[in-house]
Amino acid sequence: METFFSHRRYRWFWINLIAIVILTAVYFIDQPIGGRSGSTWVGYIYGFIATAAILYLMWFGVRKRSYTTSSNTLKGCLSAHVWLGVSMAIVVPLHAGFAFDWNIHSLAYLLMLIVVISGIYGAVNYVRLAPLIAAHRGGGHSSELLDGIQRLSRDISSHCKGKSDDFLKLVRAADFEIQPTLWTCCRGRLVPKFDSSSTSELLAKLDSSEQGDGLKVVSLTARKRELGLRLQQDVRLLTILKLWLWVHLPFSLALVVCVAAHIVIVFMYR
């Protein structure tokens, strides 16, 4: 299956690989006075390339939102985005002559690495998880699952009306509420653990008049739990699929600010 990595037989991968090989070769052939650094001609050119690339990569974020683009060109753009982004992790050290220190210039590279790595994580996850999600849904979309859960909850509640405290105890043991926090979504722990033995104990203790309803409620909660477990798998995948963007985007904006500061400062203190 063609992913955005392998779009058009890895076209963007090869373009970037060739560019990197050329840039690396030029880097090693050039022997500037005072050593390789960002302030040599090769350094300036590579810095310009990296800046232009960053601006192009940022522009993708704007472009992606516009609905006028066809999906095919979007896929091509995404492929270029991914491979160009990965290349920048190599071009920037070449620009700097592999000189890193505790300063804002290296901070810019650190921010870039965070952006690139989070991007790779997101891209790999997308390729890996998208088919899983498609398979997982099995016709049940998250909101449909939630609808089902909601309906079952209402049924369970309607069975509680006017029942004894023991009956409510049974409902409390058998029923659950999904707990949507960032952590439970990431880990797929929306549905709390279920203790079936205490449920059957409580069911046995029930007054015989409530036994029938008790059984019904227990079966309803079992059905609800089943939907819950499907939902949590779905939510886990969806969360992982999207979470990286909360790192990728803010850090890319921080990177642009840092690069701007870097450029102003290096020319101010030439």
Place this chain on the structure above:
Amino acid sequence: MTVRLLRHTRTQNGSSELVGQIFEKDVVLIGRGADCDLILDGRDVSLRHAQISWRDHTFVIEDLNSLGGVMVDGKLIKRHVIATGDLLRLANHEFTAAINGDLLELTAQIDETQPVSSEERIANQVVSLDLRRMLPSMRTLGWSAIILTALAVAVVPLLAGRKDPWSSGPLTSQHKMLEKQCAACHDGNFTKISDSKCQSCHELSQHAEDFVKAAPAHRDVINQSCVSCHAEHNGDSALISRQPKLCSTCHADLKAVHVDTKMQNVVSWSQHPEFSVSLTNAAGETARVSLEDKERLVDTTPLKLNHQIHLKKNIRGKDSPVTLQCRDCHLLASDGRTLEAVSMVKNCQSCHALEFDSRLAGVEVPHAKPDQVYQFLYAQYAQLMLADGPSVDTDGVRQKPGSQPRPVSDQRVYTRAEVQKAARSAEAELFTRTACKLCHEISELPPSPDRDIMNSSRYAVVAPQVPETWMPAAIFSHGAHEEVSCESCHSNTRNSKSTTDVLLPSIKECRLCHAEHSTLGKVTSDCVLCHSYHDSRALPESKKRTIEQIIEGAR
């Protein structure tokens, strides 16, 4: 007792409702059951959940072993005396208590805009499962990232006056103390560092300037700023560039930029021409002669030294036979690089004693100018003869007053002429046979009537003028090569019989260990290993500053 219940409800359409209920009983029962006074809904509410009773003029709330429990101000209780301001919580229902005599007022705030029931909460979860609900919005995060980064990289360093995070790398160890003083070198106005900044501490030397004068057409090539070659913030190795191309740019084809040059082209160490030595001829003219040019390679220094004889085993020493080593005469100078000049007094005289008379054993003439030597001899003989007999005058016999004159035949009388004769004889012996002649070129001066009156020597010595440095444009450190035996490089020394031999090693010997690139097993040798582009000159006193001024970066 009276219990009044007020329900303040905030409805979803934004309006507010107030519903009241009054119970005038001694015990008010609260729960889900139909028999309760105050009926509450919810899965955590027991059929009979709690009761409020009036006892000893106080209101007491008791938990009737309920499912959801009763809490007062966040604490689970079984029995509690209600006070004004208590927050009572029964399962998921909350009431604020206020007591006025036998009236207990319970106020519930019901917010219908918030989901209460389990179903309602789940309905909301459809939305809350979305990451956008769990995390700050992208817009907020994005702006935060922009503002925080701008603060960290620009605003805070500017306000705090700490610009070292802007430094692109550590300074070289020579400049470390300037690391906090950007302004010591940088103007910060988008211009390159001017040479004057460098020259406030460093004196510019000549190579480049000379070159510009010689080849004005290439001023652009050479007239570069200090920082175009001396890179900072780039590690210790970058400050002084060691790249051969820095030299070979011009020296590979020197004639092209320096028409009158007599120097040969040098492309690299492997193609470096054979070394040339600076030889001065008798007329005082200095010429560079290649070590390959055997015909012209003649050391014309007017001094005779036979290395072969000196390096033989068990040669005659002062008292016993000796075997000389190179280091016995050629000592490393205090600079750790060069060799001390060989001196007669320090290196030769212990064997080559300058004695002149067996009667004056141990007395040596000074290794000095011929006149001084003669004057020393005269003085020595005058003293010797005085000790031997009475002093005489050339005019006649000196006699003590009142004494009988001694017969002339008895007296050992020395005349000035005799002292002179003895001194002249010793002088001739020293200069022409035993001592000076051995090493120096001696010439006899034409007769002069003033010579004896002036006490001056009959001989002249041709000044030797031993070259101090054979290759003045190169830096060689003997100290750095101490592990190597001298003859390993100066290989012909043991066979050399004449001073005319130039006993310097050729470039071949150097190449045994030195190579231009990082060749396995060879010392990486760039141009500046032996040559310098511009020698550092001492900074004039007027430009020197105190340590404090340098650290402060003050002018």
